[in-house]
Amino acid sequence: MMNRLMILMLASLLAFSCQRNPLKVDVSDVELELTFKSYDDDLFASAENLEEKVAGLQAEYGTFFDLFNHHMIGIGGPEDENFYPQLEAFLSDTMIVNLKAEADLRIDRGRLKNDFTEAFRHYRYYFPGQVVPAVYTCISGLNESVVLADSLIGISLDKYLGADFDYYPRLGLPAYKIRNMHPQKIVPEALYFWAMTEYPISTQASKVIESMIYEGSLLYFVDAMQPEVHDSLKIGYTSDQLEFCQAGEADMWAYLAEHNLLFSTKRMDIKRYVDDGPYTSSFTTESPGRVGAWLGWQIVRSYMMKNPEMSLKQLMETQDYLQILNESGYQPD
Incomplete structure (x- = not known):
């Protein structure tokens, strides 16, 4: 009787181990202090004294400041003649203001930071020598969803406001894209693009x-x-x-x-x-x-x-x- 019981227990353990996801690793001891900042909050808070505060934004956000202005909203840098008027127009635009308000309402920044932190604990577990990127949020006016540089990920929150957000169909976006424009998609999509940047496809791949x-x-x-x-x-x-x-x-x-x-x-x-x-x-x-x-x-x-x-x-x-x-x-x- 005891031998039969032991055999059944071993069989159960074997079945459990076969079903276990080998990627479910324990990362509770992996130390990580993720840099997670809301560029959109800081930018909108600077709107009333823009010319005085831009230098501080530039100093704090560095590469992302340049990516946002040059590539995401396309207004150039502070050295350009029309930079300040264009940035002021961006921050006062009704659509941009509405997008910011909806992002604040629909996206839980604390949960987002926690989800990124948990994901990058796994990243540090598997890639202990690699730099963990900083994560910055922004409102881009429905431009790029994710931008990346050597040590940062920028997230356009206004591209993830939910399939029920009425701006998206009004802009003519196809239904199959809108379906994935929701907050739960932010982290897996950012991770996918981060992997693509870190490990690009072989230049020899043709099939x-x-x-x-x-x-x-x-x-x-x-x-x-x-x-x-x-x-x-x-x-x-x-x-x-x-x-x-x-x-x-x-x-x-x-x-x-x-x-x-x-x-x-x-x-x-x-x-x-x-x-x-x-x-x-x-x-x-x-x-x-x-x-x-x-x-x-x-x-x-x-x-x-x-x-x-x-x-x-x-x-x-x-x-x-x-x-x-x-x-x-x-x-x-």
Whole structure:
């Protein structure tokens, strides 16, 4: 009786360990003091004495100050003749003022900081020697969602106000983009772009399958940074779209293989299967865009399960995407 009980206990433990997500690591002892600042708060607080306070903003925010003014809102720098009039016009514009008010209402900065801190604890766990970027929030007038430099991430809060925010459809944005313009998307999207910046695709990559696997590695990076976050949020799918991919995985893979698309070097083929869109034209309108990226994600997951000695850093530095495919043992049923 005792032997049978021990066998059952061991079987249960084995089943549990097989189901456990290997990326759910303990980062409670990882020390991190994240730099998280609200540039939008400081900028709007400076509106009444702009010329006096710009030097302080420039000193405090440095590279981000330049990125914001030159690239996000396109007004140049303080040395330019029209800089101050244009910045004053930006801060007094009715739409900008409304966007700022909605961001303050809809986005919890404390929670956002906590989510970034938890994600970058994982980053420090996997990449102990790497610089953890500062995170700055701003209102960009619905320009870039995320901007990056060597040691910073800038987030346009006005691009994440929720699918119900009425400005977005009025501006003609497509529904598939609006669906992902909500606060919960900020951190996974920022992490995805951070990984893309830190680990760009090989200049030698020219095939559909190589872009698929590269995209899969970026999504796996987000997996590692946010192991508790649902897949649908990481890739930006609805639950129905995720179910479509899970149910049709083998068929989609077979279609790409049978039509000789995996090794196609045509730019339009790469865009069709990797870029975002309302759906993937080779399949039904119920399919999501980026099915190639989703399949690449499953390939990378299979590869990492088959090669447990491979570190996340080694994966992100690997640019032989065909080797990942060959060693993944990927064969969807």
